[in-house]
Amino acid sequence: MTSQGVSSRAEARGTHPWDLSRGARMGNSALRAHVETAQKTGVFQLKDRGLTEFPSELQKLTSNLRTIDLSNNKIESLPPMLIGKFTLLKSLSLNSNKLTLLPDELCNLKKLEMLSLNNNHLMDLPSTFGHLSALKTLSLSGNQLRTLPPQLCSLRHLDVVDLSKNQIRSIPDIVGELQVIELNLNQNQISQISVKISCCPRLKVLRLEENCLELSMLPQSILSDSQICLLAVEGNLFEIKNLRELEGYDKYMERFTATKKKFA
Numbered sequence: 001m002t003s004q005g006v007s008s009r010a011e012a013r014g015t016h017p018w019d020l021s022r023g024a025r026m027g028n029s030a031l032r033a034h035v036e037t038a039q040k041t042g043v044f045q046l047k048d049r050g051l052t053e054f055p056s057e058l059q060k061l062t063s064n065l066r067t068i069d070l071s072n073n074k075i076e077s078l079p080p081m082l083i084g085k086f087t088l089l090k091s092l093s094l095n096s097n098k099l100t101l102l103p104d105e106l107c108n109l110k111k112l113e114m115l116s117l118n119n120n121h122l123m124d125l126p127s128t129f130g131h132l133s134a135l136k137t138l139s140l141s142g143n144q145l146r147t148l149p150p151q152l153c154s155l156r157h158l159d160v161v162d163l164s165k166n167q168i169r170s171i172p173d174i175v176g177e178l179q180v181i182e183l184n185l186n187q188n189q190i191s192q193i194s195v196k197i198s199c200c201p202r203l204k205v206l207r208l209e210e211n212c213l214e215l216s217m218l219p220q221s222i223l224s225d226s227q228i229c230l231l232a233v234e235g236n237l238f239e240i241k242n243l244r245e246l247e248g249y250d251k252y253m254e255r256f257t258a259t260k261k262k263f264a
Helices: 003-012 017-041 056-061 104-108 150-154 173-177 195-199 249-263
Strands: 043-045 067-069 091-093 114-116 137-139 160-162 182-184 205-207 230-232
Touching (some): 017 043, 230 249
8 A cells, every 4th residue: 555545544543644653563562572571570561552452462471470550541351261361460450441341250360459440431340250359459430330349248358449430329238248448439429328338347438529418318327336437528418517416426536536646
């Protein structure tokens, strides 16, 4: 094809012809260089490169990668036959891609401690998600989740969960089984919360900013009978000064102050 033909085709797609050649070079020499580096370091990081697929070249590294970061690309799916083979993987970041589903095979990663999937198009998690037994930190901010995923309740080592900026409307009874220390539910559409949230044995930080909560829908036991020592509820359908008038608020403030002193 002539250079004019390449140019006109590129213009039709809204790209400059030199962008195409740069992309081709990226696909070969630069990717090869990243793979070679990852073989030595155990870390594969390739962000902001416009990748539309999970790099198949990584199948050479299934037995030595500890970290993969493919954030800010255009990946629409994860290859089931490959993703579950990274037996040593501890950290996987796929923020700001176009994922709509996660394959069950992802849940074979028994050493995975950190999974970050912010700003994708996920509506649900695999039924086998509870098999990620080593998971400590899970970030799912900016997806399309409508409910609190019940699979999270079987993850015993989970410390921090970020479910902010989703479409969650209510928090069901199952929340009482969560083992997390911090739960971020900011910027959802939550108008109802089960009183069972007060039963979470390790929950210290609960973020509920910018939801649809009336003060009467906030379980009073969060203040009087829970482990929660940081409750963030700004931007709901009540004034914070009214929260301070509730029975149990003094008990909450005792926990808040004690924790503040501990980390001061």
